[in-house]
Amino acid sequence: MLSEAKFAETRQCGDCPIRHRAVCARCDSDELVQLDKIKFYRNYEAGQMIAWAGDQMDFVASVVTGIATLTQVMEDGRTQMVGLLLPSDFVGRPGRETATYNVVATSDMTLCCFRKKPFEQLMSSTPHIAQRLLEMTLDELDAAREWMLVLGRKTAREKIASLLCIIARRNAALQMLATEGEITFDLPLTREAMADYLGLTLETVSRQVSALKRDGVIRLEGKRHIIVPDFDRLMQEAGDDGDGGFLN
Amino acid sequence: MLSEAKFAETRQCGDCPIRHRAVCARCDSDELVQLDKIKFYRNYEAGQMIAWAGDQMDFVASVVTGIATLTQVMEDGRTQMVGLLLPSDFVGRPGRETATYNVVATSDMTLCCFRKKPFEQLMSSTPHIAQRLLEMTLDELDAAREWMLVLGRKTAREKIASLLCIIARRNAALQMLATEGEITFDLPLTREAMADYLGLTLETVSRQVSALKRDGVIRLEGKRHIIVPDFDRLMQEAGDDGDGGFLN
DNA sequence: GACTGACATTGATGCAGATCAACCGGGGAA
DNA sequence: TTCCCCGGTTGATCTGCATCAATGTCAGTC
Known part of the structure; x- marks a missing residue:
């Protein structure tokens, strides 16, 4: 656990396992420097809550290692998972103040977090980030629609x-x-x-x-x-x- | 029907009913001029197929009037709708050659179509379009996830x-x-x-x-x-x- | 005014999956 | 070592929705 934390803190983008798949995939080295300034790593243990639906969320993040779930819960407790976050997946939504879903770490995880405000600024100045995020979001939408067929039929x-x-x-x-x-x-x-x-x-x-x-x-x-x-x-x-x- | 068609052909962005909600919502007048060069209107009658899953699709579009559905169909005929397209919604996916779902006009409709290749070029040169598309895609993803709760629970x-x-x-x-x-x-x-x-x-x-x-x-x-x-x-x-x- | 076909309603019955309940097995704490 | 708890399995029964089938309604058309 300690070694994991240390690992996370000293990690450089160059040897990041999700470098080629995450939201930063298209960034050149200059852009990575920019991102580096606003990023920080955070570790969660299996079972830990990363965010509650409705909570303020002041960062967005990429999953570096581990697995998290997005879930919706009805008042009477009925629960539906609406997303499964694997390494390289993106957490949070730029332009939104609060979390829409419960985010739970299913295994021990490391997130590469970006402070939201500066990330949003970076997004408008760095098209590579927005482009990649659009691509990832479209893929997620396809996955969600595939899932609708599974759930419905x-x-x-x-x-x-x-x-x-x-x-x-x-x-x-x-x-x-x-x-x-x-x-x-x-x-x-x-x-x-x-x-x-x-x-x-x-x-x-x-x-x-x-x-x-x-x-x-x-x-x-x-x-x-x-x-x-x-x-x-x-x-x-x-x-x-x-x-x-x-x-x- | 004839008047509808004529209406569509002579329509200008200035008086378009979806001007403030569609993918072009953020565009300034210069950008609209650019878009105008690659756009054309197309009308469909209720029940008509707009695209078959797997088909080549050489345009993307905004729904101007009318309603369309996105559906997935399994080999044995089980059908699940995965999207309901209302005025201002976006049809098609930049960067993809073929349609992923069946797109069917549920009512008579008018689409504002953009030839795909030039639209993609415009997207990289005109951040306003990509920004708005990202926003709309994120909204759709939220809607899809809400729908997963409906279907599942x-x-x-x-x-x-x-x-x-x-x-x-x-x-x-x-x-x-x-x-x-x-x-x-x-x-x-x-x-x-x-x-x-x-x-x-x-x-x-x-x-x-x-x-x-x-x-x-x-x-x-x-x-x-x-x-x-x-x-x-x-x-x-x-x-x-x-x-x-x-x-x- | 009767005929047709698309869409919708209603009823009878069956079954997949929910619910309720008992039990299993392994790992961690005392 | 024993206990216990958590995750998992299995069984018995119930029920919500699917399925199969008949009937109703209305708009279009001959």
């Missing part, structure tokens, strides 16, 4: 398979792996978080994971480690036959 | 009430009306389209509309004209107690 089994596909794909993209042959990854979410993502109950999630395992679509090592012997088969189960692709 | 009755709230609110925003006292509007969607939006069947939509009517939450004049005696009541039925607000 897919069966519980298809929902689980869809989620596994997405996690596998993002994982592959991040690690520059191919999505062919046998694929392996860790589930970054509890059954309850999966349920919140998919609009299901955790019992249904558990049952459908078991069913996919029973049917040989996946294998489990422990509760969280997933092995997918045939990714095409998994995609079929997700109802994304042929393709259906989205990346992000 | 709300009951059929709440879904219907939510949809009515959104249409009422957008309608009010467009016509600069207050959302207080008795509110009145036309449903721009068939029962089937409502079902596709809400992840329901059209029968369930019909039943729940009848139920809301029976319970005095709404009144109907014909099939499409809705009267809401008490908007707060409707919002409560939507589960957005207190507020829950999103505009867009």
Whole structure:
């Protein structure tokens, strides 16, 4: 934990693992210098709240390492996850004072934070940042729309398979792996978080994971480690036959 | 119809009804001149396809009048609407060759189209356009996330009430009306389209509309004209107690 | 004025997933 | 070592919405 913190504080943009994917991806070295002036790293522990919906938020940030979720909660407690933030994803909205959703660290994380006001100024003077942010936002919008199909029209089994596909794909993209042959990854979410993502109950999630395992679509090592012997088969189960692709 | 077409062809930006809300909202008169060079109006009739998912699309556009929908369709025919395009909304994605979703004109419409290549060039030289597009995209993303809560966690009755709230609110925003006292509007969607939006069947939509009517939450004049005696009541039925607000 | 087809309503029945409840297993604290 | 708690699994039952089917309504048209 201490080494993690120290790591974060001494980090330079040059060796940043998300340098080529984050909001700063298009920046040249001059622009990075500008960004560097207003940035600071911040660490969160698994389970920690990063922001509450409605709270003042005086920074925006890029996820450097770890995973966070965006959730909406109704008065009676019904919860829907509306975003899954992986490394290189952007947190917060320029031009808005308060957080719109609950932001929760699902694993230990490091954020690369920018003070909001100066970031907004930088955005108007540095088109590369705004350009990249637009691109990322459009990708997120596509992902959200894909998710609307999952929530609105897919069966519980298809929902689980869809989620596994997405996690596998993002994982592959991040690690520059191919999505062919046998694929392996860790589930970054509890059954309850999966349920919140998919609009299901955790019992249904558990049952459908078991069913996919029973049917040989996946294998489990422990509760969280997933092995997918045939990714095409998994995609079929997700109802994304042929393709259906989205990346992000 | 003919008069509509003529209207469209002779229209000037100066008297355009979406001038202050569309992607061109921030442009000064010089920039409008630039845009004017690459723009053309196009009319569609109710029911007409504007684009098929996967098709080449060589323009982007603003909705001037009328309503369109974005839908995803699975191989087996299950359909989910993922966007409702009202006047001033933006159609298409800069930097992408092909349409991602089916775009269908729900009513007769007029689009203000821009040839894509020159529009993209204009975007990089004219920050006002990119800025406004980013803002609109962020708003759409918020709307999509609100919709994920509706799809994932709300009951059929709440879904219907939510949809009515959104249409009422957008309608009010467009016509600069207050959302207080008795509110009145036309449903721009068939029962089937409502079902596709809400992840329901059209029968369930019909039943729940009848139920809301029976319970005095709404009144109907014909099939499409809705009267809401008490908007707060409707919002409560939507589960957005207190507020829950999103505009867009 | 009867016919047609698109849209909508209403009823009867079935089922996927929610709900309620019991139990399991492993890791951390005392 | 024991306890306990958290995350997960599994079973029994219930229910909200889908499904299947019939009927209603209105606008357009012959």
